[in-house]
Amino acid sequence: MDYFIxxxxxxxxxxxxxxxxxxxxxxxxGIIGLINFAHGEIYMIGAFTSFIVATILSILGLPLLAIVVxxxxxxxxxxxxxxxxxxxxxxxxxxxxxxLSALISAIGMSMFLQNYVLLAQTSxxxxxxxxxxxxxxxxxxxxxxxxxxxxxxxxxxxAMIVLTVLVKYTKIGKAMRATAQDRTMAMLVGxxxxxxxSATFIIGSSLAAIGGLLIASxxxxxxxxxxxxxxxxxxxxxxxxxxxxxxxxxxxxxxxGLTESFATGYVSSDYEDVFAFSLxxxxxxxxxxxxxxxxxxxxx
Amino acid sequence: MNFTLRKKFAAxxxxxxxxxxxxxxxxxxxxxxxxxxxxxxxxxxSYGLPTVNAAKIIADKINAGGGINGKMIELLVExxxxxxxxxxxTATKLVSDGAQMILGGICSxxxxxxxxxxxxxxILVMSPSATNPPLTQxxxxxxxxxxxxxDDAQAKLVVDFAIGKMGYTKIAVIHDKGDxxxxxAEFAKQFVEASGKAEVTLFEGVTPGQVDYSAIVQKVKQSGxxxxxxxxxxxxxxxxxxxxxxxxxxxxFISDDGVxxxxxxxxxxxxxxxxxxxxxxxxxxxxLSKQAVQEHKDTFGSDPGAFYENAYAAMLAITNAAAKAxxxxxxxxxxxxxxxxxxxxxxxxxxxxxxxxxxVGFSIYQVQNGQWVELK
Numbered sequence: 001m002d003y004f005i006x007x008x009x010x011x012x013x014x015x016x017x018x019x020x021x022x023x024x025x026x027x028x029x030g031i032i033g034l035i036n037f038a039h040g041e042i043y044m045i046g047a048f049t050s051f052i053v054a055t056i057l058s059i060l061g062l063p064l065l066a067i068v069v070x071x072x073x074x075x076x077x078x079x080x081x082x083x084x085x086x087x088x089x090x091x092x093x094x095x096x097x098x099x100l101s102a103l104i105s106a107i108g109m110s111m112f113l114q115n116y117v118l119l120a121q122t123s124x125x126x127x128x129x130x131x132x133x134x135x136x137x138x139x140x141x142x143x144x145x146x147x148x149x150x151x152x153x154x155x156x157x158x159a160m161i162v163l164t165v166l167v168k169y170t171k172i173g174k175a176m177r178a179t180a181q182d183r184t185m186a187m188l189v190g191x192x193x194x195x196x197x198s199a200t201f202i203i204g205s206s207l208a209a210i211g212g213l214l215i216a217s218x219x220x221x222x223x224x225x226x227x228x229x230x231x232x233x234x235x236x237x238x239x240x241x242x243x244x245x246x247x248x249x250x251x252x253x254x255x256x257g258l259t260e261s262f263a264t265g266y267v268s269s270d271y272e273d274v275f276a277f278s279l280x281x282x283x284x285x286x287x288x289x290x291x292x293x294x295x296x297x298x299x300x
Numbered sequence: 301m302n303f304t305l306r307k308k309f310a311a312x313x314x315x316x317x318x319x320x321x322x323x324x325x326x327x328x329x330x331x332x333x334x335x336x337x338x339x340x341x342x343x344x345x346s347y348g349l350p351t352v353n354a355a356k357i358i359a360d361k362i363n364a365g366g367g368i369n370g371k372m373i374e375l376l377v378e379x380x381x382x383x384x385x386x387x388x389x390t391a392t393k394l395v396s397d398g399a400q401m402i403l404g405g406i407c408s409x410x411x412x413x414x415x416x417x418x419x420x421x422x423i424l425v426m427s428p429s430a431t432n433p434p435l436t437q438x439x440x441x442x443x444x445x446x447x448x449x450x451d452d453a454q455a456k457l458v459v460d461f462a463i464g465k466m467g468y469t470k471i472a473v474i475h476d477k478g479d480x481x482x483x484x485a486e487f488a489k490q491f492v493e494a495s496g497k498a499e500v501t502l503f504e505g506v507t508p509g510q511v512d513y514s515a516i517v518q519k520v521k522q523s524g525x526x527x528x529x530x531x532x533x534x535x536x537x538x539x540x541x542x543x544x545x546x547x548x549x550x551x552x553f554i555s556d557d558g559v560x561x562x563x564x565x566x567x568x569x570x571x572x573x574x575x576x577x578x579x580x581x582x583x584x585x586x587x588l589s590k591q592a593v594q595e596h597k598d599t600f601g602s603d604p605g606a607f608y609e610n611a612y613a614a615m616l617a618i619t620n621a622a623a624k625a626x627x628x629x630x631x632x633x634x635x636x637x638x639x640x641x642x643x644x645x646x647x648x649x650x651x652x653x654x655x656x657x658x659x660v661g662f663s664i665y666q667v668q669n670g671q672w673v674e675l676k
Contacts, residue, residue, distance in 0.1 A: 003518070003522050006518045007515055007518060010512075010514035010515050010518060011515070013512075013514075014511055014512055014514070014515075017511060017512075018511075124563060125534070125535050125538070125563060125567045126567070127566055127567045127568070127569050134546060146546050146547065148546065149514075215511060215512070218512060218546075219511075219512050219513075219539050219542060219543070220538070220539070220542045220567070220568070220569070220571070221535070221538055221539060221542075221567045221568075223535070225509065226509070228509070229507075229509045229510065229511065230511050233511065260515065261514075261515040264515035264516055264519060265515050265518060265519050265522075268504050269504045269505065269506050269507070269515070269516045269519070270477070270504055270505045272507060272510070272515075273507060
């Protein structure tokens, strides 16, 4: 039973990370119907920004809490500005072009960002400072869940709540929902659609940056390529939950994280990805819109 | 049609005649012909040319000192481009030119292709760099020897260390699913099972680049392993060992020379402390090794390249064997290689009956205070 709970928690914290990234995919898709394949790289840039800022701040000798807060802020601001810029230069000019063009543009952006970080920083793996202290809990809790897992779960939950409030009860949230429903109509009633889209990219990128900071601190290393697999997995989670749906992205991520964790634990890590993607295929066969997705099919 | 066929026949017959006739001529002459086969052009030339340089340096030294039992060394340098089909042609040419010993075969694949030709001619082959285990272990090539440890030697050393020295009885073997990592892990598993003293509690591959490895670490813990043997490279190793410390998994970590890298220590930081890994023996302080490097600088004006010291050792071993055996007959040479130790840049070496060098190989290293330290 202990083993089951351990696997459950590690699946849960992996799912929480996926969720932070998956929300960016799902929100962008929900608003403009584009799969932003450069989103995984935003997560990577968040991790790199955190690395640089945290290193500088710790040289200055600030207390840990100040370092964490400032690093988090810097990562969010920096990644959000990347998200904003990417949308402006790579997607906005193609908004009325065929969908495929925007998709190719997204893949190109992803390649560009990877190589940009590779050249600007390094191809080496870098040690990431442990921003989340690794507490020693008392047994029997200690071997079930670590402090970093709890911090990840807590942060993700808070981020979800903030996001839900934002979408449901604020003006920009209302505008986002309207734009998602019908862009032309939203424009006609006076919503500045471009601003809404920019806001969506900024929010999604901020969440990805938090994800980058958390996971880098959890596993203790980064390099320019970490965004690729994490991005693919988060995208899978978003599709699993029903792309375009915010609760769906969270549910899909948790389901994916748990599936991977249990597949590793009870079958073999050789088949971790096999199980994850088999689940995806099964769900798409029986519920093509994903777990919580709307059932209108659109061409991607 | 008939005419061309006849022409071909004539050519082949002439070729065969040459192969039969020339070794006789070689024995009669006052030289010992050593064939140097390897990639001397193409994209792998940097692996083959240092061997040619090592052969030249030693041949010149021996010739200046009066040769081997009065016979001068003559080098027959032939290119294989590391391609099996070229290597067989090269081998035929070397045999027909009267080579009595072969230094080389740089790549395992092309070496394997050429070996039957040398074996039929009864010629000893000494490779500085072909690490494929079956070359010596299959027993098919009794003429083959090498001065580099085979790929499985690391796994053997690691398993002997884990079971023999540390006394572990429950071992989890993990790899990165890659050729190198998985190959190492499979050998390790095989040796643990063959030892009869320990069991493999877990044998699994992880996906490189995966977001985190907590589930596999928990599985290792569940399996009750006292140690983890990991086959792969340092990025995965540092992630796994960090997660092991986070999950309070009280097992040691042993890995291969893909992990014995300072980057591993740099990335895993204090979590790396106490980890073990195998790596090539450190022979850079050996006076002969320093001398060999200096000779290369003096002769060619540059630093030696890949496998230079292994090639230097290989050339010393075959010339020494020829001197001690007093002939270049395969059996006599083999006997000399097995019984007459020779001082090389890699340390004193002899050969086992399969052709692997004894005394060449890997050591176990441990991270101590942020540095890899060779355990004696």
